[in-house]
Amino acid sequence: MNIYSFIIMLIGMGIVTYIPRCVPLLFLAKHRKSEKLNKWLQYIPVAIFSALIFPDIFIKNQQLVLLDVKILISLVVFVVALKSKSIGISIMTGLGMFYFLGR
Known part of the structure; x- marks a missing residue:
């Protein structure tokens, strides 16, 4: 070429x-967009993000996994995100947990 x-x-x-x-x-x-459409559009980023990260968390060797360190870390980060409402704190929590749990 x-x-x-x-x-x-x-x-x-x-x-x-x-x-x-x-x-x-x-x-x-x-x-002009209706209120219903605006409300629906707000869920698109969350849906896309979920579709991108859920396979990495719940699928290993093409099998569904329900007990793994990634799930534990994800749950902790989810709780921290709900409590802190800070993406920075959530990211640092996840990175720290991956580091200390030896991922």
Whole structure:
């Protein structure tokens, strides 16, 4: 592959990833959203984050695991996050627990 093909491919990939992110934002910015839609949109980041991290916590060797150090750490971090309402404290708690439990 020569450099020109690579640059064209890189630009094409950028456009293909930019359009699906930009179009909904442009559409939603121009139209008035209902309260119901706003409430529904608030749950999207939590759902995406959960979908990303749950497999790492609960799946090991393609099997569901219910007793593991990751689950213990996740539960402790969840409680700390609820009590402190601080992402920094929650992250430091999780990192500290991973360090001390020898993950």
